[in-house]
Amino acid sequence: MNSVYRxxxxxxxxxxxxxxxxxxxxxxxxxxxxxxxxxxxxxxQWTADERAAIQGVFATLDYESVGRESLARCLVVYxxxxxxxxxxxxxxxxxxxxxxxxxxxxxxxxxxGLEKALxxxxxxxxxxxxxxxxxxxxxxxxxxxxxLLADCLTMVIAKRMRTEFTPDIQAAWQKFLSVVIxxxxxxxx
Amino acid sequence: xxxxxxxxxTVKALWAKxxxxxxxxxHDALSRMLAVxxxxxxxxxxxxxxxxxxxxxxxxxxTVMTGVGEAVSKIDDLTNGxxxxxxxxxxxxxxxxxxxxxxxxxxLVVLATLFPTDFTPEAHVAMDKFLSALSLALSEKYR
Numbered sequence: 630m631n632s633v634y635r636x637x638x639x640x641x642x643x644x645x646x647x648x649x650x651x652x653x654x655x656x657x658x659x660x661x662x663x664x665x666x667x668x669x670x671x672x673x674q675w676t677a678d679e680r681a682a683i684q685g686v687f688a689t690l691d692y693e694s695v696g697r698e699s700l701a702r703c704l705v706v707y708x709x710x711x712x713x714x715x716x717x718x719x720x721x722x723x724x725x726x727x728x729x730x731x732x733x734x735x736x737x738x739x740x741x742g743l744e745k746a747l748x749x750x751x752x753x754x755x756x757x758x759x760x761x762x763x764x765x766x767x768x769x770x771x772x773x774x775x776x777l778l779a780d781c782l783t784m785v786i787a788k789r790m791r792t793e794f795t796p797d798i799q800a801a802w803q804k805f806l807s808v809v810i811x812x813x814x815x816x817x818x
Numbered sequence: 819x820x821x822x823x824x825x826x827x828t829v830k831a832l833w834a835k836x837x838x839x840x841x842x843x844x845h846d847a848l849s850r851m852l853a854v855x856x857x858x859x860x861x862x863x864x865x866x867x868x869x870x871x872x873x874x875x876x877x878x879x880x881t882v883m884t885g886v887g888e889a890v891s892k893i894d895d896l897t898n899g900x901x902x903x904x905x906x907x908x909x910x911x912x913x914x915x916x917x918x919x920x921x922x923x924x925x926l927v928v929l930a931t932l933f934p935t936d937f938t939p940e941a942h943v944a945m946d947k948f949l950s951a952l953s954l955a956l957s958e959k960y961r
Contacts, residue, residue: 705940790931791934794931
């Protein structure tokens with residue numbers, strides 16, 4: 630039931646969001662036989678407020694610092710994610726991870742990848758085709774990990790923006806991350 | 819993924835620092851949950867007002883954090899310590915357990931905004947583990 634929430638979350642429009650969720654919650658069995666409501670066919674709609682919120686968050690981000698801290702936190706809080714970074718050297722404890730230069734460099738790469746989505750907000754799906762293939766076919770990353778890194782990034786942003794990271798801004802940011810994650814998952818077969 | 823002695827000590831130390839603002843944390847986390855994950859609103863159709871700052875949201879935030887505080891004091895045996903809370907959630911409230919994860923996430927977001935220096939990576943992992951263990955204990959009686 631909750632994968633339904635996640636896919637509808639990615640493609641819900643600015644209006645009627647609550648109604649869509651409530652409908653989906655009570656009519657889950659109908660979704661499979663109602664192709665008109667298939668989330669994959671719906672283009673993502675962004676309200677002006679959502680665009681402003683997401684751009685506003687990005688404007689605060691120092692890619693190197695935020696990238697490093699987000700990836701480092703992911704490796705500390707969800708240590709099984711370290712499986713993808715065998716070549717990164719010393720990941721033995723939190724201090725080592727936070728100080729690791731390869732972690733820092735890769736954190737920046739991740740943020741730069743997110744910037745691509747920001748610059749192509751109306752077509753994140755296609756913008757991320759190559760990235761999705763890279764993660765699924767070459768890097769072989771379990772897509773569940775995208776949510777883990779996304780959550781750590783949200784924490785780091787919350788830490789820096791503090792109360793300026795209002796619930797409404799968090800909602801827009803969460804929607805953006807859901808769309809990014811969904812696009813990254815698309816080429817997994 | 820059970821709590822180590824270090825995790826428990828970290829959680830208790832962090833709770834000592836933040837418990838003074840427990841009501842505010844609960845209210846903020848709940849507001850964020852309702853705004854960012856609107857499907858959670860389906861559990862509160864009996865509230866007149868679900869907006870941040872409303873009386874029911876404040877009151878319920880306090881209720882939730884009282885439960886978290888109770889869990890901290892019973893951190894050595896969450897399953898048995900939270901049995902009656904689990905029965906409440908399983909038989910009366912019947913909250914889908916996935917929502918525990920959503921609320922836990924928002925509690926962590928609030929801790930990051932209110933206590934940025936205390937919310938170190940070590941504190942983050944300990945709290946994340948604790949809230950997961952709490953959620954598991956709450957789900958104990960479900961089936």
